[in-house]
Amino acid sequence: MRALDLDYMLGLLPILLKYLPLTLGMASVSMILALILASLFAIIRVVRFPVLDAITRLFISFFRGTPLLVQLFLFYYGLPQLFSFLTAIDGVSAAIIGLTLHFSAYMAESIRAAILGVDRSQWEAAKSIGMSTGQMMRRIILPQAARVAAPTLINYFIDLIKSTSLAFTLGVTELMGAAQKEAAGSFLYFETFIVVAVIYWAVVESLAFVQTQIENRLSKAVSR
Amino acid sequence: MIQIRGLTKIYNGVPVLNGIDLDIKKGERIAIIGPSGTGKSTLLRCLNFLETPEEGEYVLDGKSIDVRKANAAQIKEMRLRTAFVFQNYALFANKTARENIAEGLITVRGEAKETAFERADEILRDIGLADKTDAYPASLSGGQQQRVGIGRAMASNSELMLVDEPTSALDPEWVDEVLQLLTRVAQAHQTMLIVTHEMAFAKEIADRVLFMEGGRIVEQGPPEKIFTSPDDPRTRSFLRKVL
Numbered sequence: 050m051r052a053l054d055l056d057y058m059l060g061l062l063p064i065l066l067k068y069l070p071l072t073l074g075m076a077s078v079s080m081i082l083a084l085i086l087a088s089l090f091a092i093i094r095v096v097r098f099p100v101l102d103a104i105t106r107l108f109i110s111f112f113r114g115t116p117l118l119v120q121l122f123l124f125y126y127g128l129p130q131l132f133s134f135l136t137a138i139d140g141v142s143a144a145i146i147g148l149t150l151h152f153s154a155y156m157a158e159s160i161r162a163a164i165l166g167v168d169r170s171q172w173e174a175a176k177s178i179g180m181s182t183g184q185m186m187r188r189i190i191l192p193q194a195a196r197v198a199a200p201t202l203i204n205y206f207i208d209l210i211k212s213t214s215l216a217f218t219l220g221v222t223e224l225m226g227a228a229q230k231e232a233a234g235s236f237l238y239f240e241t242f243i244v245v246a247v248i249y250w251a252v253v254e255s256l257a258f259v260q261t262q263i264e265n266r267l268s269k270a271v272s273r
Numbered sequence: 274m275i276q277i278r279g280l281t282k283i284y285n286g287v288p289v290l291n292g293i294d295l296d297i298k299k300g301e302r303i304a305i306i307g308p309s310g311t312g313k314s315t316l317l318r319c320l321n322f323l324e325t326p327e328e329g330e331y332v333l334d335g336k337s338i339d340v341r342k343a344n345a346a347q348i349k350e351m352r353l354r355t356a357f358v359f360q361n362y363a364l365f366a367n368k369t370a371r372e373n374i375a376e377g378l379i380t381v382r383g384e385a386k387e388t389a390f391e392r393a394d395e396i397l398r399d400i401g402l403a404d405k406t407d408a409y410p411a412s413l414s415g416g417q418q419q420r421v422g423i424g425r426a427m428a429s430n431s432e433l434m435l436v437d438e439p440t441s442a443l444d445p446e447w448v449d450e451v452l453q454l455l456t457r458v459a460q461a462h463q464t465m466l467i468v469t470h471e472m473a474f475a476k477e478i479a480d481r482v483l484f485m486e487g488g489r490i491v492e493q494g495p496p497e498k499i500f501t502s503p504d505d506p507r508t509r510s511f512l513r514k515v516l
Contacts, residue, residue, distance in 0.1 A: 174363035177321050178377035178429065179352035188380060192367045 058240045061231060065244060068227040073252070075141060075223065076210040079148035083209070084202070086149065087156035092186060094157070095164050105157070112154035118215055121147040125219045140219035152209050156202060163198035164190055196267040203260045207253050214249075224248060274299040274432060274464060275320075275354075280329035280340070282315050282488075289315045290326065291488035297433065300462040304475035304496070307485035308511060313468040314360075316485075317435040320466070321357050322348045353381070356426035358436040362418040364410040370397060370421045371406040374428045382429075396424045400454055416447025420454055427458065434458070434465040441470065472516060476500055484508045 090109065093101045112120065125143035129136045167190050175185035217226030224245060232241035275297045282290040289312045297303065305313045318324045319340070320331070326340040331351065338347045364373050374393035378384040384392075397403050400420045410418050419439060426434050439455060440448045452474050459465060459478040469475050475482055475496065482499040484492045484507070492505040500516075503509050 168366075170359060170361050170363035171366065173323055174357075174359065174365060177323060177352060177355075177357040177359075177363075178425070179349050179381040180377075181349075184380050188376070189365050189367065196367075 053243075054237055054240050057235065057237055058244050061241060061244050062248075064231065065224060065227055065248060068222065068224045069248065069252070071141075071221075072210070072213050072224040075145055075148070075213045075216060076206070079145050079152065079213075080206050080209055082145070082149040083153040083156055083205075086153035087160050088191070090153065090157035091160035091164055094161050096182065109154045109157055112151050113158075117147065117151050117212055118218065120151055121215055121219060123147075140216060140221035143219055144213065144216035144221060148209060148212060151212075152205055156205055159198050159201045159205070160194060163194035163201075166197055167193045199264055199267055200260065203256065203263070207256055210252060210256070211249060274334070276332040277320070278330040278332065280316070280319060280326055282312070282319055282324060282326045289488050290319065293329070293488075293490060295483075295490065297464060297466065299432070300464055301480050302459045302462075302464070302478055303466050303481045303483060304479035305466065305468045305483045305485055306470070306472065306475060306511070306515075307483075307491075311485045312488040313485050314437050317357070317437050317466060317468060320351065320433070321355050321435055322351055323357070353429070354431055355433045355435050356429040356431035358419075358422050358426050358434065358439055360438040361442050362410070362415070362422040364413075364418055364421055364425075366410055369407045369409055370402060370413070370424075373410070373421055374424045377425065377429055392428055393424075396428055397421075400424050400427075414447060415443045416450045419443065419447070419451045423451070423454055423458065427463075432464055434463050436465060436467040436469075438468050438470065470515070472500070472512075484511065486511070 090105045093105045121144060124147045125138065125140060129138060171189055171193065172185065175189045180188070213223060214225035216223050217229060220226075222230065228241050228245040232238045235241065277293055277295040277297075280290050280293040280295075281288060291312075293312075293316060305316070307313055315324060319326045319329075322343065325343075329340045331338045331340065333350070333354065338351070343351075364370075365376060368376060371390060371393045374396055375386070375389035378389035378392065379386055394403070394406060397406055400423065402417060402420060402424075405413060405417060405421075410421070413421065423436075423439070426436075436455065440451050443451060448471075452471060455467070456474070456478055467475070467479070479496050481493060482496045483490050484499060484503070484505070486507055492499065492503055492508045494503075499508065500512065503512065
């Protein structure tokens with residue numbers, strides 16, 4: 050067994066960190082879009098809008114039931130064959146679309162469960178003072194559901210950040226893609242991927258810290 | 274002020290309200306008594322459209338609403354004209370005492386936040402909770418929560434206050450403070466429909482007492498009459514059990 054090349058690892062760190070913004074950017078954009086979409090899906094399912102509900106269920110079933118990698122390939126390689134205007138789709142956009150749709154399906158179900166978990170009396174009180182369904186959702190139900198759903202949603206965000214590494218299979222040079230290239234040049238695979246792993250780990254750990262802060266903030270309404 | 278005609282509500286094929294007719298006059302305080310499961314709360318809930326009745330008509334200042342065909346605007350009008358006080362308080366858990374009282378004024382009645390908060394603070398002082406303006410419901414006692422619930426109904430200035438068993442969910446130690454507040458509201462001639470099991474309270478504040486059983490109004494009259502010499506044997510039998 051040879052010793053780890055620590056100098057190489059230290060030198061690699063700043064090179065790879067340059068790609069962190071792209072990784073975090075893809076993750077953040079996908080997360081925001083997925084949250085919006087998931088809230089919409091959740092409301093459609095809770096209110097049971099006739100046709101939309103069925104479509105949403107099919108959508109969720111498909112995106113939960115198939116691997117993310119398959120979905121990414123479908124968007125990047127498959128769709129442009131069907132629709133010629135999509136031939137210009139770049140890897141980053143395809144990854145964001147894929148991640149957004151995939152995670153929105155999961156998050157929709159957590160948000161739906163959280164909405165249904167809000168006590169019936171809250172819905173009735175909101176209705177009784179004359180609120181519309183939209184006002185009730187925005188001002189009373191969703192804020193309370195958010196508190197319940199927050200830990201799960203942040204876990205999905207963590208998963209999403211790590212899943213951006215799959216974008217390298219679409220030719221995107223993000224953190225993982227950059228590492229792959231570096232390793233191919235130096236042949237120091239172990240060192241390279243340890244550095245990558247540590248970067249992901251550090252990002253996720255700092256997010257876990259933020260998670261605690263958010264949960265403390267959201268729980269102020271129920272704590273004495 | 275509000276006339277109810279032929280109000281019928283059916284749950285799973287069983288009629289819970291069986292063609293209720295009731296005229297509510299402005300300033301009238303009506304107490305509804307009767308055994309459990311006779312439709313007392315359902316009547317209140319139908320008036321606020323928390324339940325959709327199968328049949329019936331509401332007449333408001335001469336305008337008629339067919340309950341089966343009520344549209345969103347009519348439902349909203351009924352909700353603005355009636356203020357509901359819930360058995361389990363149903364304060365918004367994500368809002369402070371002040372926000373609970375101001376919420377409807379801001380969101381539904383379009384008042385400016387500042388004026389709504391001023392009004393809420395005024396009400397909180399009035400109901401003895403001035404030190405709880407920024408408290409969330411979870412940090413209030415049951416009695417305090419119900420007082421905020423009543424405050425929320427007061428703030429709306431609705432013509433009719435619907436009060437559904439306001440003390441049934443309370444520990445005995447909090448019952449008095451809630452009944453005292455409701456007595457004050459009643460003495461200010463707020464039109465109200467109160468479902469209650471507190472007979473002494475009903476006797477004290479009501480102009481009229483309704484005895485309901487089997488989804489019908491069996492007997493009604495002034496409290497002196499209903500509580501001392503009711504005509505109907507069912508009323509007599511019920512009162513023997515509870516008094």
